[in-house]
Amino acid sequence: MHGSVERVSRRGFFLGQFGARPEAAPGWYSVEGLSAGPDDVFWDGWADETGLFVVGDHGAINHFDGEDWVRQPCPAPVPIHALWGTDRANLWAVGWMGLILHHDGEIWSQMRGCVVDAGGKYASVEENTPLFAICGGADGQAWAVGDRGMVLHFDGADWTVENASTHAHLRAVIRLDDGRVMAAGGDGTVLIRDVEGTWHALDCPVGSNFTAAMALPDGxxxxxxGRYFxxxxxxxxxxxxxxxxxxxxxxxxxEFSRFRALGRTGKxxxxxxxxxxxxLLRDDHIDRLQSGTGHDLLGLVDLPLGDVMAxxxxxxxxxxxxxxxxxxxxAIRPGEEPANWSAMQSGTDRQLWGIWHDPEQDMLFACGEEGTVLAHDRGKWEALPPAGALGIHDLARAPDxxxxxxxxxxxxxHFDGTAWRKHFDLFMDITLLSMWSDGRGQIFAVGDEGLVLHWSGVDWERMPSGTKSALYGVWGMDAEHLLAVGDFGQVMRxxxxxxxxxxxxxEHFLFDVWGRSLSDVFVVGLSGTIGHFDGSRWHITPARARNDLLALTGTETDVVAVGAxxxxxxxxxxxxxxxxxxxxxxLRAIAVDGAGRYFAAGDGGTILFRDAK
Structure with a gap:
């Protein structure tokens, strides 16, 4: 102005490069520019006035310099859980397999952990104990903690193990203003290291699995x-x-969901x-903020000018x-979150294990305990005659x-529209769990103990599957290309x-499989495991959800999975x-009709409906 050169502070420039805040979202907004997808888990970050580091699974170290995101080389491809440092020329990172990295302002160097044996696999040695948190002080000393009571101390020259007299998994460590160090972890474990270097256990009556700790100015x-109930x-x-x-x-x-991280802001x-x-905690009250996401948030990073990043x-x-x-x-109590699904009257309180859309008739059928079979007709669910007295797990179109x-x-x-008759009897205590039909007379059924049955037009034949593990779900592109999933990550092709x-x-149990093509296949399973095959390799999302995912299906534009x-x-x-x-x-089963509407069925006769979106 007035002929002078306008100078933009580096702090302001750095902060303004995360993408414009949407006008309709005055609260938290997503960062643009970093290529990240469903396989990515970010655990922590560190920032100064010239840039930002964000670390996560697969050895991810992403650096933002105010203009661009760049993934920096990591010496070991394991999850990185925490960062701490006095400045970017003295930055430390800790992670899985005892990994400790140091950044000198230019490159990341491996200082400890990730020891491999003669076979090239990570060795079962103390040095490979996973680490989850790190803290330190202006004097350059640092402490890192992890599984089985592992505590490491950096004295400015070397990392050494300290005896904390516990086998509890430790997930948090902080340095107090008086020079003491506190560590916390599983089952209410809280430890204090005095200025002489000796660790003592504190008597905490709350049996929480602590994941974060923060020292406040008043001592x-x-x-x-959080705890599992x-x-x-x-x-x-x-x-x-x-x-x-x-x-x-x-x-x-x-009531709160499990907490993962703590931070301090001006508010x-x-x-x-x-x-x-x-x-947000202020004095003696707490308010929930609108985050705009339902994903688990694991770390909090202080940014210049007082902003924060989750x-x-x-x-x-x-x-x-x-x-x-x-x-x-x-203010919403647990279980009262606004839902995208609507409940339907099923007319039964039996467990429902399967739901199937018949594309020929554009009709839906559900099945479950005690031979229960329901048909969805003109917007209502109606009971068909029971298909025997035993539990029914899946449905498919018959050849006729x-x-x-x-x-x-x-x-x-087999149901002919009027009555049921027995189509096949294995005469064994083995449950059939899933069926798939190509709609042209080829039908496959899978179940317990690796059972696979095939109908090719004349009779049901038992096929050698190559496994004794239970097979929970089957999906096919055609009669010559099928996948079946089961115990301990089993996938049979x-x-x-x-x-x-x-x-x-x-190695997590897989409960269902579905795909659009042979190069676009999804699986779901234990503890929220989600996997995708892109035609070349599988990409497995780490098991980190709170509930098992039991079934999935999709359309050309989206995929939906449901579970416990x-x-x-x-x-x-x-x-x-x-x-x-x-x-x-x-929710144990899901189907989608010709209009892209989803229907899920499960416990106690529950049937939900989700409109196409």
């Missing part, structure tokens, strides 16, 4: 974490204050965690400023246009002549998003 310490079928969050002598559980009348303390929860599952990177810290979510129902004791029943193993790269405790997730072609269902009933 108190805030601890955060069987009756709730999930984790509940805990916030605990230590005043130097005693522990007090905060906000006992409020108060921030606690974030599972299911996209972000809470990082987490499915490549989540959210920036929040003063507007985000004032954008409060409406009727309906097939398969289930317990290896029985398959049929090529028209034989079944062969098809390693998906996970009313869990649902939707893939929009780029990322997976949690999809509130409004129920805690287990």
């Amino acid at each position: 108190r310490v805030l601890l955060a974490g 069987i009756q709730a079928n999930g984790f509940r969050g805990d916030l605990v204050m230590w005043d130097g002598e005693t522990f007090e559980k905060l906000f006992t009348d409020t 108060g303390l921030v606690a974030l965690g599972d299911a996209g929860q972000i809470h 990082v987490g599952d499915y490549g989540s990177l959210l920036v929040g400023g003063s507007a985000a810290l004032s954008c409060f979510a409406p 246009g009727g309906l097939l129902a398969a289930g317990q004791l290896g029985e398959i029943h 049929w090529n028209g002549k034989r079944w062969d193993e098809f390693n998906a790269g996970t 405790a009313g869990a649902a997730a939707r893939f929009d072609g780029h990322r997976w998003h949690m999809d509130p269902t409004g129920t805690t009933a287990g």
Whole structure:
């Protein structure tokens, strides 16, 4: 102005490059420019006035210099869980297999961990104990903690193991203003290291699995974490204050999801965690902020000018400023989140294990306990005559246009529109769990103990599957290209002549499989495991959801998976998003009709409907 040169501060320039905040989203907004997808998990970050580091699974170290994101080389491809440093020329990272990295301002060097044996695999040695948190001071000393009570101390020259006298898994470590160090972890474990270097256990009455700790200016310490409750079928969050002598559980009348990280802002303390929860603590009250995501948030990064960034599952990177810290979510009790699904009257309270869309008639059928079979006609569910007295797990079109129902004791029943008759009997205590038909007379059924049956027009024949593991789901592109999934990550592939193993790269049970083509296949399973085959390799999303995913299906534009405790997730072609269902009933099956509408069935006769979106 007036002929002078306008100077833009580096701080302001750096902050302005995360992408424009959407006008309709005054709160938290997603970072642009970093290529991240459903396989990415970000655990932590570190920032100064010249740039930002974000670390995560697969040895991810992403650096933002104010203009571009660049993935920096990592010496070991394992998850990196935490960052700390006095400056970018003295930055430390810790992670899986005991990994410790140091950044000198130019490159990352491996200082410890990830020891391999003669076979090239990670060795079962103490040095490979996973590490999850790190802290330090201006004097350059640092402490890192991890599984089985592992505590490491860096004295400015070397890392050495310290005896903390515990085998609890440790997930948080902080340095207090008086020079002491606090570590916290599983089952309410809280430890203090005195200035002489000796660790002592504190008597914490709250049996939480602590994941974060923060020292407050008045000498108190805030601890955060969560516990699993069987009756709730999930984790509940805990916030605990230590005043130097005693522990007090905060906000006992409020239910939270599990907390993962803590941070300090000009408006108060921030606690974030599972299911996209972000809470603002001020004095003696707490408010939930509108995060705009249902993904688990795992870390909080202080940014220049007082803004913060939340990082987490499915490549989540959210920036929040003063507007985000004032954008409060409406008070909603657990289980009352706005749902994208609507409940339907099924007319039964039996468990429903299968739901199937008949493309020929554009009709839906559901099946379950005690031979239950339902038909959806003109907007209502009506009961068909029972298909025997045993449980029915799946349905398919019969060769003559009727309906097939398969289930317990290896029985398959046929419905001709009026009555059921037994179509096949294995005469063995083996349950058939899933069927697939090409609509032209070729039918496959799979089940317990690696059972595979094939109908080619004359009779049911048992096929050698090559496995004794249970097979829970089967899907095919055609009668010569099928996949079946089961126990311990088992994937079996049929090529028209034989079944062969098809390693998906996970040991978690897989419960269903579905695809659009042979190069676009999805699987789901235990603890929210999601996998995708792109025609060349499998990409497995780490098991980090709170509930098992039991079934999935999709259209040309999206994929939806459902599971235990009313869990649902939707893939929009780029990322997976949690999809509130409004129920805690287990959802065991899903189908989509010709109009792209989804129907899910499950426990207690539950049937939900989701309109095409």
